[in-house]
Amino acid sequence: MFDVKSVRETFALIETHFSNYPMEKETVPLDQCLGRILSRDIAAREDMPAFHRSSVDGYAVTSKDTFGVSESMPAQLRLVGEVKMGEKPDFVIRSGESAYVPTGGELPQGADGVVMMEYSEDFGDGDIFLNKSVAPGNNVIFRGDDVAVDQVVLQKGRRIRPQDLAMLAGLGLAVVPVQKKLKIGIISTGDEVVGVEETPIGAQVRDMNSYGVLALSQGLGLEAALYGIVKDDFDRIDATVRKAVEENDVVAISGGSSVGTKDVTVKVIDGLGAPGLLLHGIAVKPGKPTILGKVGEKAVMGLPGHPASAFVIFQIFGKHLIRTMEGQKEGFAPFVEAVLGVNYPSNHGREEYLSVSLQKNGEETLAMPVFGKSGMISLMTKADGYVHIKRESEGLNKGQTVQVTLF
């Protein structure tokens, strides 16, 4: 019924269906807004600086008094005052006069430039000698030069970085308008899966998928809630997924990996309501059996049962889904440059996210594919990142430079 989609088609599908997700808004205190997304443009309420500000320690002057001066022919100016930090100078500078001004201090009226301290000499007789000329505006940031009143400084949709938070402080925002965090509900299915606090008996395994998706979601800035482990039964899974959809923006279901279970998850997702199932299978390694559905505006994702596959799929496609819903464009993706330590043949026809570990080798960084029997879980913790192998690639060669995206 559904064709297996390529990675590119899957990204496009996500963008088509989830770009207009109705994000809710709230305000949060300034000291808690790091990593949140601005819900409106932030404009300056005042000029910044709000006064003509010296950017150096030195002497405020009328710049034409310094034209043509040199070490052998300094300007001799009357010292008429000293500007104090944070205080408005109560004197003016006329031609032939100067005043000391500290970095960040306000320029006295009449002055239009500042000569740096190091180009001055003060013999203590009330005059100051300046041996360097300044043009009008030199070493001064005029009122509103940095940010003019009403100018938009930070735009709606920006994820607040540390320096943006500092700027919000400078603009006087003690509370900040942001989008509400997306909520994700996480469900594990499988008759063999038991809770973290339990000791597996016989062929049981502990629930790792819930916690992998929880941690990735937390890292993406979501509010994550666990809905526990549900037995492989249509009615039970259906009831839990409906509750999770009701209470969250996104629901992630990691399936038991048996064939029967996968069918149940698909049936549940398709039965939740329009528009229903969007995707059933991605041509990617690992993680082919990935499912995506839409209920109203909300997203429901079915992840592979194997922890390492579920992890990579959520890292790649879950992240793209969430950033799309938030209205965030993917930014510039940083990577570590490394030299591949072995030949690696690729699977033609599907893209691959190859997990690698990194090690320093002198000046060079070496990337080694994390090998082991397929299905080994401990490999996840040995990997530092992944190399994206494109569909059309015939493989990678030992000694080749690769770009490693860190996990």
Added chain:
Amino acid sequence: MFDVKSVRETFALIETHFSNYPMEKETVPLDQCLGRILSRDIAAREDMPAFHRSSVDGYAVTSKDTFGVSESMPAQLRLVGEVKMGEKPDFVIRSGESAYVPTGGELPQGADGVVMMEYSEDFGDGDIFLNKSVAPGNNVIFRGDDVAVDQVVLQKGRRIRPQDLAMLAGLGLAVVPVQKKLKIGIISTGDEVVGVEETPIGAQVRDMNSYGVLALSQGLGLEAALYGIVKDDFDRIDATVRKAVEENDVVAISGGSSVGTKDVTVKVIDGLGAPGLLLHGIAVKPGKPTILGKVGEKAVMGLPGHPASAFVIFQIFGKHLIRTMEGQKEGFAPFVEAVLGVNYPSNHGREEYLSVSLQKNGEETLAMPVFGKSGMISLMTKADGYVHIKRESEGLNKGQTVQVTLF
């Protein structure tokens, strides 16, 4: 009294003095341990898997029954059972027999390999035809193959990544032993500085530095507390710094930028107790007037007064200090590769961290230095990252490939 130190010397100084910081320990619930640092080695309490586990959907066999089979000459085996997920098989496999086993299911006793579903044919008459041979162990993860009991899986000092958190779940740790978060106390000084909620009058400016350092500290996983704005006065600064040192592991003081204030901060730091002042000045742009002291085992850092300088200095040296105290080695630092859009001459004799903005230019990423009058604060929000220009560099050329570390 103190020589200005190079960047390399400053890093070495930090490592010499703060590598053995006594980190405290605590335990936290599994779902709250992301980004925390393990305070001890984590070993497996059980074999993982705890049973011989099939890694595919297929038929469990005694492998020698499949030796030499092919599509034209399949093995014909009696189907004696079906393994259920999570359940211990209640039958054994003898030569001439096979049983269905799902991915993740337990291998019946007697079986030592699994033939994948796609190499089988079932005509419904109680026999199964297998047209591919398997060697012993094929498509099976034997008990303890992934992780053996008592094997150390995650080492002390590891910062917990999402996949590590999933592994902790698999190992059954509902609570996780971690280092306590470092605490940082943040102080702003300067007669001209007013609070975020205030409207600056005359030549006053709002406190941006406290919030820049707060946000960077939060991003580094610290517990950060603001100690407010202190007037430029030895006794007041001294009292606040002493209180902050008492209550925190690290104290950051961002100075008013006037010459007088800097001296006060140095005097305060030097007077706190042994070993005292370690560093006064780094040969770096921006941020030369940086101070570092040590009181007992604790660190006190004096940052430049200018928000953009304080920000870069804390980003580079504050981070190194904190990672050193935590016992964390700097990992592999990812970057964005970009082409420089202009020529940029460097300052000989000191390293430089050049702020750049990034833009897509077709397939290429373009890095443009964030230009403006020195001292402009709005430049911080326009920068996406920085290019590290080494001391010996004579500058960068337009068209040159540069590595940009994202802010």
